[in-house]
Every structure is written in structure tokens, then in C-alpha cells.
Amino acid sequence: MVNFNGTLTENPQFSPNNRGMFYGDAVFETLRYTGDKIAFWEDHYFRLMASMRILRMQIPMHFTPEYFQDELLKLLEACDLVGSPARLRLTVIRNEGGTYLPEDKGVFYYALASKLDNAFYILNDAPYEVELYKDHYLNADLLSTLKTANKLINVTGSIFAEENGFQNCLLLNTNKSVAEALNGNLFLVKGKTIKTPPLSDGCLRGIVRKQLIEIIEKLENYTLEESPISPFELQKADELFITNTITGIQPITKYRKKSYTNTVAKDLLGKLNAKVRLG
Template identity: 90%
Template sequence: MVNFNGTLTENPQFSPNNRGIFYGDAVFETLRYTGDKIAFWEDHYFRLMASMRILRMQIPMEFTPEYFQDELLKLVEACDLTGKPARIRLTVIRNEGGTYLPTDKGVFYYAMASKLDQAFYTLSDGPYEVELYKDHYLNADLLSTLKTANKLINVTGSIYAEENGFQNCLLLNTNKSVAEALNGNLFLVKGNSIKTPPLTDGCLRGIVRKQLMEIIGKLENYTLEESSISPFELQKADELFITNTITGIQPITQYRKKSYDNTVAKDLLGKLNAKVRLG
């Protein structure tokens, strides 16, 4: 079942002139439904609106937080997922018309939902090895921080990881700094210091990244640093972990010859779940 611009349908009709297909002229949000609410909904909503403004899309007056939340919960109910944990993807696409220059800056949306196994985040203790992906580089600019439908670096990097037996890859920006992972933000732990790349390095403006930064900033036993990460720092770290809305926190167990602990990741996961329950 799909919520297609406010209509629930099993057969949404997409035009062959869809600008999301033609040019990647679309933005999206991946959301976690815990069984009774959408986690960090306000943060997702405002990130979506900000992304649309940056891409110069015309935002309809009815696109309020309440409107979208109601439409997404209608979708969850139609998919028989009410009371069950679920993943929701909400995609907003500019209306068809024009070539690079659109003739219609209006938008439409569609949303899909699928079941998740757990309502709250759990920590995986299995092997999770990563490598640098050097075939292509992220631009350290504002567009790279958005969740747009143009994710070819992430797609080709995921294929590279699978072909070479890695669970994930880390992306470098054009300054050769480590910006993020293929599917989330990166955090590096060294002693009591926790470091994550700044948005100016081109990493995604992640929702769980924001939540963890707020959590860490209030803890006396850790210091938070938002600064560039050199590839040389990776093997000196005590821990590396990746964050995103669906997984929460994913510890990295190995990068090249270095193995990592997950003590800090476990500590932060409990605090993140507490925030999900309260948020």
C-alpha cells in the first residue's frame, strides 16, 4: 500500500516524465515508527522542509507537520502496521515539466511503509568491517548534506562493499577527509573524546546524529568535538560507529588491521532509546 499524494492505493501511477527519475529532482525522509509514534518526527519534518527550500521547491500550504503525520499514520494503518514497529519512506518530487529548468516548481509526494523487527534500537555484536571508498568523492557543500534522490556515490559504494566482503564503506570528501559512511553519520571515540565530522565537510544532516550530539553534550564523562576526521585517525581510534534513523548505532568492529571496542556505543544506545521513548 502506498500513500500517493494523500490517496491510499496499491497501484500508484507514475509518469514517465517524472523529474525524480529524470534528474534526481526529489528529496526524501526515512522514518522509524515505534508502534505508537514516529520517532523524532519534528526534526524529520523540519529537515524535509529545509531541503525543499534549498532546492527551490514550492511548498504547499497544507504541508504542515500535522498533515504529514496524519497521512503517514493513515498509511501505517492501511498496511496493518499500527502498534508494530515500521520503517517509512516519504519522498517529495518536483512536478514534471521542463528540462533542467522546471516549468512547474510545485511538488507531489508518496510514502511507503514496511515492518521492522524491533520497536527500539538494539546493538549488533556481529562482525562489521569497513573500508574507504575512493572511486568517487563527496562534495563538501550544502547539497551533500541533504537527503536527495541523487545517491549514486552511495549506490556504487554499496556495490563495492558487497563485492569486496565489507559491511560498509566510509566516504571521503574532495578534501580527502572522512565525511560519513554509505548509510549514516560517523562518530570516532578516542579516550573520553567523541568526534564527528562537521556539516561543512559534506556529511548528511542526520537526525540521530543530532540527537546523539545533544546527548553527548550533556554528559560530564565525554567531550564532543565536531571537526574533520583524517583517514590516519581511524586506526588510532578506540571505537568507530555509524548512526542512522533505522539502525540507531552500528559499531564498526574492524578497519584494515585495527579492531574496535563498542563500550561507548552501548552506553550511548541506552540513552538514545530513552530519548526515543520521551520524544
């Protein structure tokens, strides 16, 4: 079942002139529904609106937080997922017409839902090995921080990881700094310092990244740094972990010859779950 621009349907009619397919002219949000609410909904909504403004899309007046919440709930009801944890994807695409220059800067949307196993985040402590992906580089700019439909570096990097037996890859930006993972933001722990790349390095403006920054800044025992991470720092770290909306926190267990603990990741995951419950 799909919520296609406000209409529930099992057969959405996508035009072959869809600008999302033609040019990647679309933005999206991946959301986690706990069974009674969408986690960090306000942050997701405002990120989506900001992304649309940056891409010069015309935002309809009825695109309010309440409107989208109601439409997503309609979808969950149609999929028999109300009360069950679920993954939601909300995609906004510019209307068809034009070539690179749009004829119509208006938009439409569609949303999908699928079941998740757990309402809250569970730590996965299975082996999780990563490698640097060097075939392509992220631009250290504003567009790289958005969740657009242009994710070819993530696609090709995922294929590389699968072909070489890695669970994930870390992406470098054009300054050769480590910017993020294929599917989320990166955090590095060394002693009492927790580092994450700044948005100016081109990493995704992640929702869970934002939550963890707020959590860490309140901890007396740790210092947070938003600063570039060089590839050389990876093998000196005590912990590395990846964050995203669906997984929460994914500890990295190995990078090349270096193995990592997950003590800080476990502690932060508990605090993150508490924030989901309270938020």
C-alpha cells in the same frame, strides 16, 4: 500499499517524465515508527521542509506536521502496521515539466511502509568491517548534507562493499577527509573525546547524529568535537560507529588491521532509546 499524494493505492501512476527519475529532483525522509509514534518526527519534518526550500521547491500550505502525520498514519493503518514497529519513507518530488529548468516548481509526494522487527534500537555486535571507498568523493558543500534522490555514490559504494566482503564503506570528501558512511553518520571515540565530521565536510544532516550530539554535550566524562576526521585517525581510534534513523547506532568492529571496542556505543544506545521513549 502506497500513499500517493494523499490517496491510498496499490497501483500508483508515475509519469515517465517524473523529475525524480530524470534528474534526481526529489528529497526524502526515512522514518522509524515505534508502534505508537514516529521517532523524532519534528526534526524529520523540519529537515524535509528545509531541504525543499534549499532546492527551491514550492511548499504547499497544507504540508504541515499534522497533515503528514495523519497521512503516514493512514498508510500504516492500510498496511496493518498500527501498533507494530515500521520503517517509513516519505519522498517529495518536483512536478514534471521542463528540462533542467522546471516548468512547475510545485511538488507531489508518496510514502511507503514496511515492518521492522524491534520498536527500539538493538545493538548489533556481530562482526562489522569497513573500508574507505575511493572511486568517487563527496562534495564538501550544502547539497551533500541533504537527503536527495541523487545517491549514486552510495549505490556504487554499496556494490563495492558487497563485492569485497565489507559490511559498509566510509566516504571521503573532496578534501580527502572522512565525511560519513554509506548509510549514516560517523562517530570516532579516542579516549574521552568523541568526534564527528562537521556539516561543512558534506556529511548528511542526520537526525540521530543531532540526537547524539545533544546527548554527548550533556555528558561530563566526554568532550564532543565536530571537526574533520583524517583517514589516519581511523586506525588510532578506540571506537568507530555509524548512526542512522533505522539502525540507531552500528558499531564498527574492524577497519583494515585495527579492531574496535563498543563500550561507548552501548552506553549511548541506551541513552538514545530513552530519548526515543521520552520524545
